[in-house]
Amino acid sequence: MSDEREHAEAVAGGGRLDLRADCERCFALCCVAPAFSPSADFAIDKAAGRPCPNLAADFRCGIHTDLRRRGFPGCTVYDCFGAGQKVAQVTFGGQDWRRAPRTAKRMFEVFTIMRHLHELLWYLDEALTLEPARPIHGELRLAFDRTERLTHGDPGTLVELDVAAHRQEVNALLLRTSELVRAGVRRGKKDRRGADLIGADLRDADLSGADLTGSIFLIQSQLQSAKGDAGTKLPPSLTHPAHW
Template sequence: MARTLTKKREQRELTVAGRRLDLRADCERCFGLCCVVPAFSASVDFAINKPAGQACPNLQANFRCGIHTRLRQQGFRGCTVYDCFGAGQKVSQVTFGGRDWRQAPQSAKQMFAVFPVMRDLHELLWYLSEALTLQPAHPLHQELNLALEETERLTHNSPDALISLDVAAHRQEINNLLLRASELVRAEFKHKKKELRGADLIGAKLRGSDLRGANLRGAYLIGADLRDADLRLADLIGADFRDADLRGANLTESIFLIQSQLDSAKGNSETRLPASLTHPTHW
């Protein structure tokens, strides 16, 4: 029986890993949507102002960034921490069948409106996929699978249907389910857990803190000192780690941590991460 359960778990993890490959950005198959759709203002993250729907001047005719390898040096740090979760290629190649907005300018407005909706749906798919790997959340796996299948179905809707979708309502429904999964996982840590959801921890001195099993959903950890902190089993969904110091921190079993959160933080080779994430090149 134990061998059967282990095999099923391994098969499930392989299935989830396969799904996640589609939730990673593939810029070769995208029409530079992240370089066009969002607006940004001149700041520490962006060197210039750019209105929504206007191509960044660094976007080339082949939809590649002309300064991709020098973004941070050129003042475009914000670009290096953006993750579309594969929504760019989905909109480009599936929703619009490979017709780009330059060759078919009449589709541009609609394509640009669809992109943020698809990005939200793909982010939810990422979190749902992770939740399905969490063994303590097993009692919810059937609900999680149904939610994942429904969200995936929505990503194949027509452009008009995607634009009219109430993403906020769908996100709230999924978030409630993810929170239940989080509670089951964090219950594995038997001691008192810190409730810091949405907390203002900007610049907080948390070096060496025991944050195991903490609820840090949506917490503001901008510039916080988290050196050598223990964040195992902590729920980090939506936590803002911009310029947070994660050197030596242990995030190995943290849940709902994504690559862009790490990309916005500071760390080093001693920062321990979940297997699905990587040390940013600028650390």
């Protein structure tokens, strides 16, 4: 069995678990590291590296069940792709930034880098399951393995990483993947060939009744920010948001 096929079967059997957020194993890094300003997404202003005032002592959100009504829909659509627990449990060996404050600043810096890397891993992981992209599976596997190795760097190495340059290299492969997949799809009058919709803002987009089962590189946070209903069909790796 080829490495690519083994990888695809691992994903089909739940191989993406390490790329899903596990808040129980994190130290609420997404509630501290990023900055946000008063907007439609956040009700207050918070500087980067400052804990959100809604963050409880046990690293849980004090208004988790009421985020949208309280003016924090941005929190409900955020996805770290598993970067939080990777930084907390692997990069910093389970150190708590509250109990070990000397680690805080560097931990928050690393989290930002790790989130980018884990997002790329998510897309590469999906690309390796796509049959039309088989001609470049070898290149995708090399990119996946290289990105995975980068995530295991020490804090100093990670903060010095030119993540933008690495992302550009990976994006070139993802665009080639998209081209291969779309080559076999009959086009209608509207031709969006060349459009890069990875990371597209679907905020308040109405997906009611839409069939998205053939979509590629669609992520859960995009769905969380959109509108939909029980008739919206999704790829098997994604779930209907609770607010639909």
